[in-house]
Amino acid sequence: MIDVFREGLYEGEVVLVTGGGTGIGLDVARETGRLGAKVALCGRRPERLEAAAAALTAEGITVFVAPCDIRQPEMVGAFVDRVCAELGPISVLVNNAGGQFPTTAESLSPKGFEAVVRNNLLGTWTMTHAVANRALIPQKRGRIVNVIANVRRGFPGMVHTGAARAGVENMTKTLAVEWAQHGIRVNAIAPGVIKTSGTDQYPPELLEMSRRATPVKRLGTGEEVAHLITYLGSRVADFVTGQTFTIDGGASLWGDTWLIPDAPGDAGSAALPIAGGTK
Numbered sequence: 249m250i251d252v253f254r255e256g257l258y259e260g261e262v263v264l265v266t267g268g269g270t271g272i273g274l275d276v277a278r279e280t281g282r283l284g285a286k287v288a289l290c291g292r293r294p295e296r297l298e299a300a301a302a303a304l305t306a307e308g309i310t311v312f313v314a315p316c317d318i319r320q321p322e323m324v325g326a327f328v329d330r331v332c333a334e335l336g337p338i339s340v341l342v343n344n345a346g347g348q349f350p351t352t353a354e355s356l357s358p359k360g361f362e363a364v365v366r367n368n369l370l371g372t373w374t375m376t377h378a379v380a381n382r383a384l385i386p387q388k389r390g391r392i393v394n395v396i397a398n399v400r401r402g403f404p405g406m407v408h409t410g411a412a413r414a415g416v417e418n419m420t421k422t423l424a425v426e427w428a429q430h431g432i433r434v435n436a437i438a439p440g441v442i443k444t445s446g447t448d449q450y451p452p453e454l455l456e457m458s459r460r461a462t463p464v465k466r467l468g469t470g471e472e473v474a475h476l477i478t479y480l481g482s483r484v485a486d487f488v489t490g491q492t493f494t495i496d497g498g499a500s501l502w503g504d505t506w507l508i509p510d511a512p513g514d515a516g517s518a519a520l521p522i523a524g525g526t527k
Contacts, residue, residue, distance in 0.1 A: 252475050257482055259284035262335045264328075266318055266375055267345030269296030271444035272395065274303075275474035276342055280481065281309030288331040288338070290316035291345065310335070318345050318371035321378075328378045338383040340391045340481040343372045343416075348409035350450065361408045368412035373419065380427065389431035391481045394420050395473075398438045398496055404506035413438075417492055424490030433489040435480045440496025443467040461505075463498035 263280045267273045268289030277287045281304055289311065291297055297313040304311045312334045316327040331338055346368040351360070376392060384390030396413040397403065403410025417436055424434040441458040459467055476495055479485055494500055 253283055253478060257283045261285040261339045262337060263340040264288045264331055264338050264379060265342045265344055267291050269293060269300045272470045272473050273344040274300050275470040276477050277304060279474045279478050286310040286335040288335060289313045290327055292317055318375050319366055321374050324374050324378045328382050332383060337387055338379050341379045342393045342477055343375060344395045348406050350405050353407045356408060364408035365412045368409055369415040372416050384432050385430045392434045393477050393480045394436040396436050396438050398440060398494060398500045400500060401505055421490045435488060436492040437476055438492055438494045439468060439473050440499045441467050442470060442473055444470045461499055461503035463502050468497060
């Protein structure tokens, strides 16, 4: 890992990372922990959380983990209370948990759409509301970083998560204004296609199409995304709020996001997105 920040930047901070057992979430926990933070991780798979805790503890990082389904308000509230009891008041929340699957809109069931929106939008709100009311607002300070996706051009091939992530982006702007009076800064990051364990579910041809549609001609890494989140979660970014930062190697500026046939019925129309924001 590249050393980007000064030693001790996160001393005295308690960082909660949802979906922190693997991928970007674990990279964020590792980087902020190395900078002095106490770290709390949650997710739905205990085995991943336990493995993450063991790895972070071995590096000398203070960590608390517990299973939590962000779609369940009672479970979220209980988890947040436990974190505050174990580590102290939460000062930084990274809403990294989420999930989606590639699909065309016409083949997506109502149940599938609802499941992704419930997780990616409602779950993010549920955790944000609990942390803000239990820790950030009483302290009159804090940072929230929401991990979304590149949705400025829509999200062909994943309409469910596009709708959900767009909702989170708007929520980011709204809360940045409402909660500025409480000393809370709220920002979002929109990763392009990031090569982590989370991309293993996607077909190799989809990842290759995404790489070709990225100007820098490679996929991003979890560590690169973690650097940006670490900056936004720190006090160094005190004058930054309500913004969405794209980190995608230029993919959102160039290339097609969806192949369209020349005429109805032509072969070769896309059934998958070319680039968008998998992690």
